[in-house]
């Protein structure tokens with residue numbers, strides 16, 4: 001079989017165009033504050049892309065670049081300042097942070113109504129309770145891709161590889177909310193390939209290059225690759241797409257799959273946050 005390869009760039013461009021049209025109807029533009037601490041090159045690329053696409057959608061780009069040696073107190077003061085700034089309708093603290101900083105404590109200083117990354121306790125709790133709220137961008141983007149291809153989730157067996165707060169856990173919650181049967185795998189899972197082979201829908205966010213090979217995929221399965229790695233031969237994901245595409249029904253490429261959706265959903269969340277908490 002030769003799997004359908006989902007064009008995440010095209011789906012993301014559609015989402016961004018819709019967000020831009022809706023932003024244009026607002027009396028004042030939403031303002032997204034991206035906070036980058038330190039000089040991690042990958043983080044710098046992601047933040048640059050987020051800022052550019054934010055501006056292209058007609059939103060204000062309110063970036064803060066802080067030195068990697070910043071203290072917890074000084075970083076907290078910057079988040080507090082953005083929290084009380086009425087021009088700022090969304091705050092994104094780019095992760096990971098330098099190891100001396102307490103990321104969870106900084107995230108909790110983001111007012112829940114500006115939590116466009118969906119990572120505060122309130123957003124997380126609302127997701128767990130199935131109540132409306134801002135959702136983490138990457139899992140939300142995966143759901144949009146699944147809907148785009150008309151995937152039937154109700155009653156389907158879905159396997160999520162990874163249980164991070166940023167991707168795996170919220171991914172499992174979103175699938176559960178759509179009445180999928182959900183199995184979550186992690187680094188202690190016994191016989192990962194055997195569990196993955198039971199999946200109608202397999203979402204992989206482990207952070208291990210080419211972890212998932214053809215032995216871990218059911219024929220015809222839908223495989224979404226969240227992983228992203230920079231190698232000498234360019235970018236690759238957590239899925240060995242070259243072999244898996246012979247078996248799967250649908251796969252997402254890296255690059256050009258889930259990654260662009262993450263940024264598109266960030267813009268969507270920034271619009272939602274601004275609408276629900278308009279600048280006065």
Ligand SMILES: NC(=O)C1=CN([C@@H]2O[C@H](COP(=O)(O)OP(=O)(O)OC[C@H]3O[C@@H](n4cnc5c(N)ncnc54)[C@H](OP(=O)(O)O)[C@@H]3O)[C@@H](O)[C@H]2O)C=CC1
Nearest residue numbers: 138162163164167186187205206207226227228258259262
């Ligand atoms: N495309 C996009 O937009 C985004 C891409 N990413 C990428 O997705 C990947 C995952 O990100 P993130 O969730 O933040 O990563 P984390 O490192 O926070 O979490 C990785 C998870 O995978 C599990 N895991 C690690 N190794 C294995 C293994 N060998 N078998 C099974 N499970 C394993 C870990 O298990 P345990 O809990 O037991 O340690 C953990 O739960 C990374 O490559 C990251 O760069 C992330 C965010 C957005």
Ligand SMILES: Nc1nc(=O)c2c([nH]1)NC[C@@H]1CN(c3ccc(C(=O)N[C@@H](CCC(=O)O)C(=O)O)cc3)C=[N+]21
Nearest residue numbers: 045046093094095096117137228255256257259260262
């Ligand atoms: N608070 C926080 N929120 C995040 O959402 C967050 C984060 N921290 N830390 C890191 C991860 C990673 N992430 C990506 C975003 C875009 C692409 C993306 O656009 N990828 C392009 C390629 C871009 C490139 O060339 O590198 C693609 O896959 O086609 C990838 C990964 C968001 N993350």
